[in-house]
Amino acid sequence: MKLFGLPALAAVSLVSSLVAGAAGAQTAIQAGEWETTEKTAMEGMQPMAPSSKKVCLAADEAQLERLLFPTPDEIKQHGCTYEAGAKKAGTLVATLTCPPNDQTPGVTAKAEITYTKTSYQGLGQLEAADKSGTTVKGKSELSGKRLGDCPK
Known part of the structure; x- marks a missing residue:
């Protein structure tokens, strides 16, 4: 199961890691240990197993974007752009766009x-396109919850 010569999961992971510390309005959440879950399905491919991970957020990084997207440095390193959407209390709307390169397809992710x-x-919409213009669309169900204080 490859996506333009790149495992599809790697492309999805790139998007997931490229969306969080973006230079937009930050949405405050409670510091501590969080468990995040992502269920992704790409058109024309077998369903991917849900992925889950635990993340410890210190007080200075307790923002929803940190759980969903990569750091601003990672975004810049990959030539991506992050755009915050309309602001509504209790809702984060954002788009991350990354150009294709020799190793990875271009990706647009909306959350x-x-x-x-x-x-x-919430939900994420993905669209990956290689340099030849071949595109694949997908959807992600994203969720997370605070488990408590970070382990010592």
């Missing part, structure tokens, strides 16, 4: 996430 200080859930 609409509802959140509280201790949980979030």
Whole structure:
């Protein structure tokens, strides 16, 4: 299962890691240990197994974007752009766009996430395109919850 010579999961991981610390309005959440879950399906491909991970957020990085997107440095390193959408209380809307290169397809990821200080859930829309213009679309269900204080 490859996406333009790149495993599809790697492309999705790139998007997931490229969306969080972006230079836009930050949405405050509670610091501590978080568990995040992502279920992604790409058109024309077998369903991917849901992925889950635990992340410890310190007080100075307790923002929803940190759980969903890469750091601003990672975004810049990949030549990507991050655009915050309309601001609504309890909702994060954002778009991340990354150009294709020799190793990875170009990706546009749009997310609409509802959140509280201790949980979030929402949907992501993905579109990946290689240099030849072949595109694949996909969807992600994103969720997370605060588990408590970070382990010591």
